[in-house]
Amino acid sequence: MKGWLNGIGWVTAAGCNGGRNFDQQPLCAGVVETPKRKQVFANPDLRFGRLDKFSKIGLGAIAFCLRDGDAEQWEEKRQIGIVTASRYGCLQTDIDYLGTMVPDNGALSSPKYFVYTLPNSFLGEAALRFGLTGSTLVLNQTDTTGGLAAIRYALEELSWSEQPAILAGICDLDPPINLATEAGYPGSLFMLLSKEPSTTVSSYGELELRDGEIIFAGAKVADFRSLVGAALGILER
Amino acid sequence: MRRVVISQIATLTSLGAGLDSLWQSLLNGETGIAPVTRFDCKNYVSNYAACIDGLDAPANGSMLDTILAQLAEQLGDLPTDCRLLVASTKGEVDLLTDACRQQEEVPATVVAAPFVEKIAQQFGIEGSAININAACASSTLAVARAAAQIAAGDADAVLVYAADLVSEFVFSGFSALQALSDQPCRPFDANRNGLTLGEAGVALLLTSEAAAKQRNETPYAxxxxxxxxxxxxxxxxxxxxxxxxxxxxxxxxxxxxxxxxxxxxxxxxxxxxxxxxxxxxxxxxxxxxxxxxxxxxxxxxxxxxxxxxxxxxxxxxxxxxxxxxxxxxxxxxxxxxxxxxxxxxxxxxxxxxxxxxxxxxxxxxxxxxxxxxxx
The missing domain is CATH 3.40.47.10 (Thiolase/Chalcone synthase)
Known part of the structure; x- marks a missing residue:
């Protein structure tokens, strides 16, 4: 099961950017700033300001990823899927929504928040903006997969389905303090995995799922962060 | 491509426990939709939902725990190499709501990983286990994923477990969106005006046809x-x-x-x-x-x-x-x-x-x- 890594984009503590414009590890500790519309889209986007923070960072990372892979522009809808792994999902939005529901016994429940109390809502935002008609879903991130759950899933789907490309990545905000763990980094980072190498930009390399291991450019990948490092050519110290 | 079968089924809905009973109730034209007594609906556009009769939460637990235990009772032995795909949109949202009301810490099981782990433990599944969230298509997507894994020879058996509650969280949200019908819903009726929420738990064991034969299981489909x-x-x-x-x-x-x-x-x-x-x-x-x-x-x-x-x-x-x-x-x-x-x-x-x-x-x-x- 193979796929070409044609684009990388993120909104993390390192800021928001695409892989071709950056030479540092974007998955790092720190505060993830909510991106402004102008940082993500050059043109006005009326809905962007209404999104919750989880959706803004996820949508932003997908936008930067597609831009990095020269796949942002479209005329006809494309059968590209999105697979996201998330540890906490939209928990913060759930809590914000309950902040509107609980005080007045539901009388002032916010429909604006409620729409984003599903972790896959932002995938719909991405799908409609970029014409993506593949399968879109959110998986729970686990500690046993090294943060590679979405990459594994995407490589399998590329092999088993007709989708020519899948965006695979992570999306997480900081959790409530009592649920915080050492694992993972806050923010969102997506990779554009395609059955074929891009014809307009250079690919980062080929990924393979072989005997349960993720292989990138011929070497086994331990976790998601090292995959990002290897793709960007960063020497981890 | 290997053939995939559904070889075990467990259900719990507002029309009772077990598929045979559910089927008979459906043939009888019964409905589980009734006025909600679980929470006060005075501020919502509807007071109808299809709740599981007598569904209570164990001490310090979620009502989903009760659904899980009842579904586990219905299922037979699972293959030792069985995987687990969970499909739940809001998981233990009843516990999250209670915690916010009481201004207590957010319970750990509202996060998907421990929620999935609890389900895996209940069924004795030690292999791969993940939750799929694709809103109201979650369990259909999970069945599709399980079938794809088995058809490709990547897995021999996958248990798809799906459950969601009638919670005030979701009820209030759909009410705020004006998506609830003020009367029991009327699918495909010319005068339909919205949905009615329900709750259920379901477990479907998908296996390769060969694995089902080996286990002497008669497939449903x-x-x-x-x-x-x-x-x-x-x-x-x-x-x-x-x-x-x-x-x-x-x-x-x-x-x-x-x-x-x-x-x-x-x-x-x-x-x-x-x-x-x-x-x-x-x-x-x-x-x-x-x-x-x-x-x-x-x-x-x-x-x-x-x-x-x-x-x-x-x-x-x-x-x-x-x-x-x-x-x-x-x-x-x-x-x-x-x-x-x-x-x-x-x-x-x-x-x-x-x-x-x-x-x-x-x-x-x-x-x-x-x-x-x-x-």
Whole structure:
């Protein structure tokens, strides 16, 4: 099961950017700033300001990823899927929504928040903006997969389905303090995995799922962060 | 590609425990929709939902714990190498709501990983276990994923477990969106005006045909086709032209390698909202032209069970193929013009080997599964 890594984009503590414009590890500790519309889209986007923070960072990372892979522009809808792994999902939005529901016994429940109390809502935002008609879903991130759950899933789907490309990545905000763990980094980072190498930009390399291991450019990948490092050519110290 | 079967089924809905009992209740035209007593509905646009009778939470636990325990009692032994795919949109949202009300710490199990781990422990599953969230298409997507894994030879057995609650969290949200019907929902009725929530738990054991034979299990049905697609249109509203559902159904039919005319019946999502039901009829018209097979929807009987909806509907689809019947579409008194002749308020006889079961959800996702009867 193979796929070409044609684009990388993120909104993390390192800021928001695409892989071709950056030479540092974007998955790092720190505060993830909510991106402004102008940082993500050059043109006005009326809905962007209404999104919750989880959706803004996820949508932003997908936008930067597609831009990095020269796949942002479209005329006809494309059968590209999105697979996201998330540890906490939209928990913060759930809590914000309950902040509107609980005080007045539901009388002032916010429909604006409620729409984003599903972790896959932002995938719909991405799908409609970029014409993506593949399968879109959110998986729970686990500690046993090294943060590679979405990459594994995407490589399998590329092999088993007709989708020519899948965006695979992570999306997480900081959790409530009592649920915080050492694992993972806050923010969102997506990779554009395609059955074929891009014809307009250079690919980062080929990924393979072989005997349960993720292989990138011929070497086994331990976790998601090292995959990002290897793709960007960063020497981890 | 290996053949995939559904070899064990457990259900718990507002119409009781067990598939045989659910099937009989559906044939009897019963509904589990009733006034809600679980929370105060005075500030909401509806007070109807389909709740599981007497569903209580254990001390310091979630009502989902009770559903889990009851489903585990219904299932037989699972294969030792079984994987787990969980499909729940809001998981233990009852605990999160309580914690916020009491201004207490957020409980750990509202996060998906420990929630999945709890389910894996209950079933004694030690292998791969993940939760899939694709809104109201979650369990249909999970069945599709499980079938793909087994068909490709990547797994021999996968347990799909789906459950969601009637919670004040979700009820208030749909009320705020003005999406709830003030009366029990009326799927595909010309005068429908919204959905009614429901709750359910369902467990489906999918295995390779060979594994089922080895375990002397008599399959309920084959899972012979599946497809998933996004509308790329809107986050909460379906695409008017049904493009995502059409694509998902076309993929499923192609995977099953059958002609459209071989579909004996459709189990539609049928939420009872104006736009969802119209979108589905548009899509089915586009796929089947003038020959739409008999259709039915179960949400007038069970309410909209969110992430568990598709799983329950697939379970009922297995019985429909066995019995060559589809239940009445409860709540549909005067079918929408485009559904007249296909949707009925009485049990319909069907004739054929295949049923198409579909679901759609927030985020624009659509999923379709083709079930094949076992001769």
């Amino acid at each position: 084959y899972v012979s086709g599946w497809g998933m697609a996004n509308d790329a249109h809107h986050v909460t509203a379906p695409a008017r032209d049904g493009n995502g559902l059409i694509l998902a159904c076309q993929q499923a039919l192609k995977k099953a390698n059958i002609a459209n005319s071989e579909i004996a019946a459709i189990n539609a999502h049928g939420t009872g909202t104006i736009y969802n039901d119209a979108m589905e009829l548009t899509a089915f018209n586009a796929i089947f032209s003038a020959d739409i097979p008999p259709m039915h929807g179960m949400k007038g009987s069970l309410g909209h069970c969110l992430g568990a909806a598709g799983g329950v509907e697939i379970a009922v689809g297995c019985k429909a193929l066995q019995q060559q019947l589809i239940p009445a579409t409860i709540g549909c008194q005067e079918a929408e013009i485009a559904a007249q002749g296909q949707i009925k308020s009485e049990v319909q006889k069907i004739s054929g080997d295949y049923i198409l079961s579909t679901n759609s959800g927030f985020g624009g996702i659509n999923a379709a599964v083709v079930l094949q009867g076992v001769a």
